[in-house]
Amino acid sequence: MSNRGFKNGNWNESINVRNFVIQNITPYEEDDSFLQGPTDRTKRLWDVCRVALKEERQNNGVRAIDTEIVSTINAFGAGYIQKEDEVIVGLQTDMLLKRAMKPYGGYNVVAKAVSEHGLEVDPKVKEIFTKYAKTHNDGVFDVYTKEIRKFRSLGFLTGLPDNYARGRVIGDYRRLALYGIDALIQAKQQDMDGLVGPMDDSRIRVREEVAEQIKALREMIEMGKRYGLELNRPANNAQEAVQWTYMAYLAAVKEQDGAAMSLGNVSSFLDIFIQKDLVEGTITEADAQEYIDQFVMKLRMVRHLRMDAYEQIFAGDPTWVTESIGGMLADGRTKVTKTSFRFLQTLYNLGPSPEPNITILWSQNLPEGFKRFCSKVSIDTSSIQYENDDLMRENRCSDDYGIACCVSFQEIGKQIQFFGARTNLAKTLLLALNGGRCENTNTLMVPGIKELEGEYLDYNQVIENFKIAMHTVARVYNESMNIIHYMHDRYYYEKGQMALVDTNPKINIAYGIAGLSIIADSLSAIKHTKVKAIRNEDGLTVDFTIEGEFPKYGNDDDRVDDIARKVVNHFNNELKAIKVYKDADPTLSVLTITSNVVYGKKTGATPDGRGAGVPFAPGANPMHGRDTHGAIASLNSVAKIDYKDSQDGISNTFSIVPKSLGADRKDRIVNLVATLDGYFGRKAHHLNVNVLNRETLLDAMENPEEYPQLTIRVSGYAVNFTRLSREQQQEVISRSFHDKM
């Protein structure tokens, strides 16, 4: 494999991007003073995008839909924003912000999305997908059990990827730039040759998968040709490296519309090409920034076709183009490069934006200059999130990983994930209080749970019942997951992305829970005070009376924080005990996306004093207003949840008004760095940071047109605030803003 003047290593012998990075990276330990503003070309392009984005907002959130072409890697001709200004080319369809149909996840969803915008699917496509082709969604519902349907429809299991693409797979998009497609096909062909008998189910399946991957790689060559690019060969300079990497990603988002389509960790890889060209004097810093600005601009324009109902669980039309930046190498050097800064600089050059979902891999050992720059970017844009690199590197044993979706570790090119949405664990707790019946419908969900005795709720009895309920929920949850991923592999296999991942990768199944703070506070109330259930004529709980004060999650108080920790540990162990399709390894997240609102709606009153239908706190956050000891006590409570029990991620959203962060800008920057060091020093996993005034949000609700780029972090991703529903906006505003001085 051609070395193009780079330092050789294992990467010349086999597909091994990590080794290339380790051999050739130039860590950068200084500050942000080298950065440049946007070029004129970039500014002109962004102006075109801004107009298109405005049209999109005015047209009910969708600029255009192609109703005739079924999107594949190769289905559309070349598309441009404004060709003469583009140094990085490529759009998902032939027109900016035009959305494409990807019906293999489920035809009805596509048809509904199209009709919600007053259009109709082309009759031929309709005929194919209703008469001849089978989709992932068809497959799942063919085999779902009655029990799964019940848990799903009553809101115990929610947001399951059974009618949309599962996403979460991160292709190693860097491979295209480093090796070119010819070499990648050759490597896959070799894998194929080694996959010989005995021809059992799994062997046949892998052979078919690799065959599909090779077809996808060929399609990518064709896609490149439409833009005049020779993707069959490796990239020869910085511009090509950015372009090739983007093309690999573009193939993924042409073929798939997974909930989350992460990018990985491309910035420091690209830096190697950029650094080389800079040293050789073939490009300037302005060129380097222009490549990154335009790449990021393209990522901001990625769109998927969604139906309105999708908004409830994933509000604000997110695409989760998650790019992970920073972190440390196992050898002790930092992965921060000048291109890490350049990526962040796009938030100034193009203004704030939810996408790409920039995630800083925070280590105590990151260079101080980078820490401060990140802090400054957070304060100015509220667009980025942070994850604990020290924790993940140690526990997951890799320094070459990205974040799948919101918060989840994924080793790049070696590992994939099965997305598992989440279960409503607060509602599961109510099963324990209601003899295993759904508190809203009186449907028996879990047999074998005794009705509670006595006037007051008895802690030990409740715990015993809760464990029985969790046991059953875990089983049903697992069964649904096995079905979903079996069918997804069969009918909507991610051949383009998997072509850029090792054959037979390790797999994590990503389970999730919602309602943790409600459970912790409810159990704390039952344990530390006297709680009486008020029941309706069916004997179902409708409300609770609480006599006295109880310790609340979010105040660094072990009496309740321990409960939260133990519940996560217990449920994770329940899940770990059950075998998964393709022998995937179970992991769990405490994460809600924006579904904390709809989960709350579907859940009756809880013993912590929360009324029926009231939204949950997002992710692992404490309930609004109950964390009365200030921000750090609140962070410390969340930090106690053990990452080992929740390796898919523990999401926490930290919102603070600028003034509370410090008296002036200098103080704020330093204080936010200290906060991040402190939080992650306590082995916490994830933090969204919003530095915003509540008034700004209120004003944006009333005058959305004046805030087209107002970005706010919610559970694990960022959204354009004005694209949230009013209800969700209100929920965000009501949330704990730390505003003590």
Next chain:
Amino acid sequence: MESLSVHSIESFGTHDGPGVRMIIFTQGCKFKCLYCHNPDTIPMDKGTKYELEDLVRRAINMKGYFGKLGGVTVSGGEPLIHSKGLIPLFKRLKGEGIHTNIDTNGRILNAHTKELIDNYADLVMLDIKHINNEWHKKITGGHEVTYPLRFAEHREASGKPMWIRYVLVPGWTDQPEYLHELGNHFKDYQTIEKIEIQPYHQLGVHKWESLGWKYQLSDVEENSDEQLLKAKEILSEYFKEVKVN
């Protein structure tokens, strides 16, 4: 078990001393400043008892957030009413390598206070309410300015760091002549690292009302930027650093 009467704890204090700090607001104060924004800390008979070890545990849990600058600030109310009880607390904190700071009105200076601030307080933030005795009395409910000034003298003699804090109340504490007088009084002090101007705000008014007390500064408006700038300019003639907090 030793304990302290605490009004509340703020774990993310960024305006009461350097860096990110845990702020312990103690209960009780003998002054009754007209603009007090935490009047519910004034009564002596309220507050929640916190065991010292619980406070120390909380501080240790926050240590990682303090960075190179932060630590623990004891504010109030008037913390030095509890000088005796604060000695073992600060001893423990110092033992843990945590930076300690007292935010005081400087009324009290007894043997316990001296032991505490001479030996265990890395920083003292002294609130000067006014430099003129008559105004000082008017603002604080009858207390003489000599006490805080005596306190400042003592700290200066100890040679350890001190910040001055000054609430700028339009029409009450922003008279240029008195700002000059304040500057002149302290200009030769070696231990004063900076003076912080605290802008006046009315955020505490509802607390006065709920205590059944009348808030007398209802018609005083918040500082304009211009007023803050002017005060800063004057004080800059005398202090090496002036910061609007």
